[in-house]
Amino acid sequence: MAEKGRTPRPAAPSAPDAAADIGVEARIAAGLLLNAALERRNGLDETLASPALSSLPAPDRAFARATAMAALRRLGEIDQILDRRFSKRPPEPVMTILRIALAQTLVLETPAFAAVSTAVKLAERDAKARPYKNLVNAVLRGIGRDGPGLTTAEANLPDWIAARWKAAYGEPGLAALALAGRDEPPTDLTLKPGMDPADVAAAVEGEVLPGGNVRTGRRGDVALWPGFEDGGWWVQDAAAAAPARLLDVKPGETALDLCAAPGGKTLQLAAAGAEVTALDRSASRLKRLDANLKRTGLEARVIAVPAEDWEEPDQFDAVLLDAPCTSTGTYRRNPEVLRATRPAEVAKLADVQHRLLDVAAERVKPGGRLVYCTCSLEREEGETQIIAFLRRNPAFKTVAADPGAVGAPAEALTPEGWLRILPSMWAERGGVDGFFAALMVRED
Template structure:
């Protein structure tokens, strides 16, 4: 069993991978030779929580550290200081323990050992500094903040940042909606208006009631909505394009549809297969490019969760602002348009397409639908209907725009855009 110091060491290594090497946290966590690999599942979870909390609170930590630093120390040293302050101020750890732990971390490495004295002096002062909770929350990076202010206004962006500063609750999608109330009671979960269940302090996911029986799967409430908009009927032939990790595939299969799950990544598709097996559901899985995959017959419906900037998921993935810089946006927007065009060719006359992205940027949402309608005469936006949809989620072109500051009193929700499209059926 690892010690608390080894857990901190792992969290420190994760911070270095994200902030210095600019690696996505998902990649770091999946590294079989990485710092988290030797830890037990609870220890891994603890190290991950520490790293995530530090990424969410980094600017607050830097504000407290600033008055006590004549110059910025090397990045690994700065990360150790940030980690300690977040432990003290956000996690409630005893100051002396967190300070001593940071000093020990720095002394383990020859390159950082000479900063141990500095860390001890600075942290003893900053660790006692008042006002942590009154400091502004972590700001979005400029490349993202400016267009979001243009799109949604400064007050909304400030509210989004406030939501993203806190660890999000855990949302679950019940396999059988008829059992949602009983499952919520067994889990001590809140039943959300859209049908998802929300846990504020879930603990170890695999130990929760119903996990081993496949009674639910982890899926943010916003991510569960596109499949509800598609409303597959029993026996309908549908495709989930860009399907991994599989939450929407599971929803479609649970509704009784004949599902084709398509994803270009073999590793990610393996997760879809595992989730299907745990939940006792069936779908045909295809490791293929959605731009070239072809079903054996025209489909009744397609769900396209297109690759995007993922800017709506920063509350759960606070590493994204430190790894991405917006330079990939034009490429993603072009790919999304190609995927929409391709998905439409897979449908039978009168078939429907749900397009969605976990992005906050209009060019990856509203603008895509407007452009698709211009490219495809006869294409129409169908009403977006599902339980629990709030009036202020509806956008002018007929889709749904969900922002993290929606449901702020419940802990927020991922940012998403989604719309239902259909070609007019030919007149007999």
């Protein structure tokens, strides 16, 4: 799958060697996951947990998920390839079959004979696709014979997202952001104090990142990785680890983590020696935090309550608000987020962030610190929020971040002293999630 005007990046890691033996049921499951992700937010995760998929053997489930994710990451490019073969697009069930087949052959490097053969079988089993089974066969064999042709990474972005990112980050910035989302990212680990990053990196066949996170290309069940049971680390993107480091809590300080689930930042604050209170409106999502606290031996007071409804009057030395957002900065790991997000959600969530920032401000002691962050690339959910907050709250002043001290790319520092981490940064290492973070101190 070449990319117009640029040297193609290496393909994502190939599917297991046994991919050719994975059957029709796994490919049906891949189509279900792809369509669910395109139809609704959280659709992929919900479908993956459904009886239809949970009953599949583990290798089939892994193959189905890998294929659906590959199709999501390269959806625009795949459609560019397919649309050159049609005068008119076939029905959606046929497009799903073709998309899944091309994700296998062009991204996961599944043998073409296996992908084509099972695609035709899928068409035969679907009443709406059956009349097009010869088309499916001809299109896939034609692409295999002629090659996919040139594609553009920008095609993988919804038009409205591409327009916003071009306006915010320029044409070169848009191109770099599009490239950052094409391949499956590595996994980052945040370590408890006292753990030797070099030792952990050696155990998981990874590398040590600036800031001390460990990055690995290892795949599979994290719970089976060396060191997991010992509780010396947890999975957390390097960019997601920066905001808690920015807060710079000291042993014995009190810290409040608002909107805490799934809890990586709570673990960081607790590991730094703070007395941590963690709030979140979702009791179910806090279960993961409770499990990680138990596994790592760290302590925090965890309360399932919306931040704005918590009635206790406490104020804290340090407050962290990782606010609900569109999550557009996480598209490397969650490509479905770009398809599920709608333009109206940016303004809707910006209003929520506005309210939560004011709630957070009330919880900061005089002389205390507040970090606001979101995993969004939209300025309304980052820079614009802080500009408006500082106007509303003159007692708070910005404190400039030190990217090196918090494990963030140096180029993430904005003129205001905030952090705007883009997925295209550290491209040579595999990129990072997109984040905005700002540190403020209450002076009165």
